[in-house]
Amino acid sequence: QLQLQESGPGLVKPSETLSLTCTVSGDSISSSSYYWGWVRQPPGKGLEWIGNIYYSGSTHYNPSLKSRVNISVDRSKNQFSLKVSSVTAADTAVYYCARLVYNHGIQHFDYWGQGTLVTVSS
């Protein structure tokens, strides 16, 4: 059974960099036909896609966040990571990692982590 688990600091200061890691178990992050992505949900608001990465390092980023976001992959640890720079209170959210099916026009998230709350505050 595939499982994804987010980890990282729950509190980040304004203007600093938010860093999260997603550990994948039950499948190889190098599996073909899958990307690995990040989605967030600010308190009381809807879901926002952040970006995706393939095991080769190929990425897609949300244009509205692209200048501040970096997603990387560590195949040896079966993990992928998110960095969001210059954070503000607007980046306070539950951050989810998820597996993205990416095959012949089918591109949905089929497995998700439980999410981790990151608060931006001094």
Next chain:
Amino acid sequence: DIQMTQSPSTLSASVGDRVTITCRASQSISSSLAWYQLKPRKAPKLLIYTASTLETGVPSRFSGGGSGTDFTLTISSLQPDDFATYYCQQYNTYWTFGQGTKVEIK
């Protein structure tokens, strides 16, 4: 950007009710649409993809329909476990979610 608009934002219903949620895209997305169920402190759950394909293991009381710009998620007979928030998501151009529909107990 493709915008996704769900209605209603909140829906009050009783166990056994038939419930329909609507999702509208700002431009045609063919059948590039998925539906998810979210509950607090739980991993989101994929229900439907390609607008009408039921994910393995999802009860058959869930169904999806539509294409182009207008889509629906229907729960044929609402069960206690179905009280949750539902999101549509397009994947025609990048990935965009609707604002969510909360299904609450009437």
